[in-house]
Amino acid sequence: MSNLKTRIMYIESKSEGLNGPARIGRVTFSKSGRSVHYAGRTFLKVGGGFKYNHIAEDNGERFWISGPRKDGRDRLYPDSSVPVEIDEDVRDEYWRDIRGKA
Template sequence: MAHSIKPKIMYIEYKGDGLTGPGRIGRVTFSKTGDTVYYAGKAFRSLKGNGFKANYFDVATSEPYWISGPKKRGGDSLYATNIATEIDEDVREEYWTEIRKKPELKQQTHT
């Protein structure tokens, strides 16, 4: 599986249960075309603008997801939610120091 687009920290939210769902901040890799995103052993393909409240789907299950770059100010979900976003351990320090510019929070596991 050759990836030519540099891996990125992204926000990944499951949308199969409605407008809001559990989200994570994690490092993803991309296919050469960028149409497929790989994260946590799953492959997600772009809906190319044809999704409803989702922009990718899980290739194996067809379940909808929202995948986007994390926001500098936080609040990464597509819609306001009280569901905490979990931050993967391997990206936590980079997320808090480089993206959010809040290095004092680098031990925090959720947004």
């Protein structure tokens, strides 16, 4: 997978409801772009999902995966009290390149 495109993305589980556990992390896209790989799992892109756009290949759980926003308001329902975790290996790059903070 070394030649495949990677990108920092927002990943939120929708299997437990509209505001699920969420994180910012680096994903790898398949050659076709129809699947995303993150943390040893594969997420398949789907159309027509209600509040989700990917499903986990291993168990069918629903996820919203998108590019992170510069303003940090990645959640569909931003008044959620559920924190968004940021993977340690992308933390500096996320704050510098996406959020514009030093």
